[in-house]
Amino acid sequence: MRDFxxxxxxxxxxxxxxxxxxxxxxxxxxxxxxCINSAFFLSHDIRNDVQVHLLLLGEPEPGKIIxxxxxxxxxxxxxxxxxxxxxxxxxxxxxxxSEIQSTPGVxxxxxxxETLINEFYNQGKTLAYLREGGDDIRTTAGSLNDAVFFLxxxxxxxxxxxxxxxxxxxxxxxxxxxxxxxxxxxxxxxxELDRTLEK
Amino acid sequence: MRDFxxxxxxxxxxxxxxxxxxxxxxxxxxxxxxCINSAFFLSHDIRNDVQVHLLLLGEPEPGKIIxxxxxxxxxxxxxxxxxxxxxxxxxxxxxxxSEIQSTPGVxxxxxxxETLINEFYNQGKTLAYLREGGDDIRTTAGSLNDAVFFLxxxxxxxxxxxxxxxxxxxxxxxxxxxxxxxxxxxxxxxxELDRTLEK
Numbered sequence: 317m318r319d320f321x322x323x324x325x326x327x328x329x330x331x332x333x334x335x336x337x338x339x340x341x342x343x344x345x346x347x348x349x350x351c352i353n354s355a356f357f358l359s360h361d362i363r364n365d366v367q368v369h370l371l372l373l374g375e376p377e378p379g380k381i382i383x384x385x386x387x388x389x390x391x392x393x394x395x396x397x398x399x400x401x402x403x404x405x406x407x408x409x410x411x412x413x414s415e416i417q418s419t420p421g422v423x424x425x426x427x428x429x430e431t432l433i434n435e436f437y438n439q440g441k442t443l444a445y446l447r448e449g450g451d452d453i454r455t456t457a458g459s460l461n462d463a464v465f466f467l468x469x470x471x472x473x474x475x476x477x478x479x480x481x482x483x484x485x486x487x488x489x490x491x492x493x494x495x496x497x498x499x500x501x502x503x504x505x506x507x508e509l510d511r512t513l514e515k
Numbered sequence: 516m517r518d519f520x521x522x523x524x525x526x527x528x529x530x531x532x533x534x535x536x537x538x539x540x541x542x543x544x545x546x547x548x549x550c551i552n553s554a555f556f557l558s559h560d561i562r563n564d565v566q567v568h569l570l571l572l573g574e575p576e577p578g579k580i581i582x583x584x585x586x587x588x589x590x591x592x593x594x595x596x597x598x599x600x601x602x603x604x605x606x607x608x609x610x611x612x613s614e615i616q617s618t619p620g621v622x623x624x625x626x627x628x629e630t631l632i633n634e635f636y637n638q639g640k641t642l643a644y645l646r647e648g649g650d651d652i653r654t655t656a657g658s659l660n661d662a663v664f665f666l667x668x669x670x671x672x673x674x675x676x677x678x679x680x681x682x683x684x685x686x687x688x689x690x691x692x693x694x695x696x697x698x699x700x701x702x703x704x705x706x707e708l709d710r711t712l713e714k
Contacts, residue, residue: 336535339594346594353549359694394696395538395545396595492706493713495558497593503702507691514692 318509319367319441319464321432322351322498325471327372329380331407335397342400343374347469349399350499354506356386357394363506369432370403381427382406389421429477433484436464443486445478446501450488457508460489465505467498517708518566518640518663519701520631521550524670526571528579530606534596541599542573546668548598549698553705555585556593562705568631569602580626581605588620628676632683635663642685644677645700649687656707659688664704666697 326343333342338349348370355368364387372380382403384392392398406418415423436443442463453460466473466481473481482488491504525542532541537548547569554567563586571579581602583591591597605617614622635642641662652659665672665680672680681687690703 336596338596339592350549350552350593354699357696357699359696393538394549397535397537493709497556497558500553500556500702500706503699504706507699507703510692 317365317367317462318363318506319369319436320351320355320467320502320505321369321371321429321464322348322467322469323371323429323473323477324348324373324469325474326374327370327469328374329372329377329407330375331404333404335400335404338396338400344470345400345403346396347498348372348403349396350497351467351502352384352392352399353394353396354499354502356384356389356392362386362389362392366506371427371429371432372407377426379426379428380407380411381425381432383415383423385421385423387421391419392421429480433480437484443481443484444489445473445481445486446491446498446505447473447478447488448490448495450490453489453491453505453508456487456489457512460487461509461512463487465489465502467501469498516566516661517562517564517705518568518635519550519554519666519704520568520570520628520663521547521666521668521697522570522628522672522676523547523572523668524673525573526569526668527573528571528576528606529574530603532603534599534603537595537599543669544599544602545595546697547571547602548595549696550666550701551583551591551598552593552595553698553701555583555588555591561585561588561591565705570626570628570631576625578625578627579606579610580624580631582614582622584620584622586620590618591620628679632679636683642680642683643688644672644680644685645690645697645704646672646677646687647689647694649689652688652690652704652707655686655688656711659686660708660711662686664688664701666700668697 338346366386368384406424415425537545565585567583605623
């Protein structure tokens with residue numbers, strides 16, 4: 317399983333946002349929606365070996381995790397509004413520390429970056445942190461097919477978050493000579509890992 | 516200049532579509548909007564060496580070309596709705612065979628695939644056609660930095676269109692071991708060409 321964690325620092329933790337204004341009313345939820353698209357979509361298929369964990373840190377209840385699992389997911393179309401509608405449905409649930417399924421393949425719970433790091437660390441998974449100046453994915457892809465990739469939103473990753481991720485042993489990885497959006501990173505990661513598997 | 520041509524077989528040629536339903540009311544305009552995002556966006560910048568030509572072949576007036584130029588473009592944000600709003604503004608213009616600017620960096624005119632092929636062919640540009648089974652971009656990127664890339668939408672490229680593109684001498688290029696969306700192809704192309712320029 318390939319896991320992507322995207323930290324949405326301003327992403328709404330209430331379902332009370334407008335699907336007509338994802339960047340504004342929903343705290344740049346558009347970024348997270350594009351990450352869903354990049355992570356899951358093939359031309360006429362959905363990747364069933366991928367999971368996405370959206371960490372929502374915006375108001376009013378910072379600290380919710382929405383998990384999308386490609387094996388079970390339904391009602392997902394490539395457009396931003398489609399992913400946003402599933403996020404909205406998840407946020408309608410009264411989330412506690414245990415996961416609740418909101419729609420097929422989508423679960424929500426309360427949690428933090430620490431929650432996710434600890435869980436994956438304890439599972440012995442390889443952790444990878446996308447950052448400029450990291451090792452080029454082309455030289456490292458072979459060892460990362462089942463890795464957990466950490467990515468930031470428009471704000472990036474804060475110093476404190478970065479420290480937690482690196483302290484957990486995450487490898488630093490880069491995918492482009494330029495600084496690019498999280499959803500673009502995911503796409504290039506998928507392509508690189510696909511190429512490794514095809515060899 | 517790097518040029519991307521995307522054929523939108525059902526994409527609306529009237530501004531009379533809803534920004535709240537880009538896949539349905541606008542004939543899969545969401546695909547073209549994601550292509551705009553992939554083509555232009557860096558993390559905190561817009562690529563100024565890129566142009567996108569959207570060929571809209573949907574009703575009511577099939578055969579309109581909207582050109583986005585990264586050097587001049589304004590009011591473009593990464594979300595689908597933002598690109599769609601610029602497309603809608605362009606479609607409000609009464610387009611003839613000569614280009615009219617609708618907003619900074621966006622022009623519209625009447626035209627067909629033949630129009631675009633002939634123009635680029637006469638300019639002596641290298642043409643590249645994205646198709647499964649084409650040469651891997653990794654072995655060909657070096658010669659394609661100023662190329663014109665032809666891509667299809669959810670319908671792909673029809674046999675007749677393919678014949679026209681290939682007859683004009685387009686190289687067949689592939690970017691992934693799988694069949695993937697046009698916007699994903701553009702993203703991988705940009706990454707590959709960026710890497711070539713950085714070498």
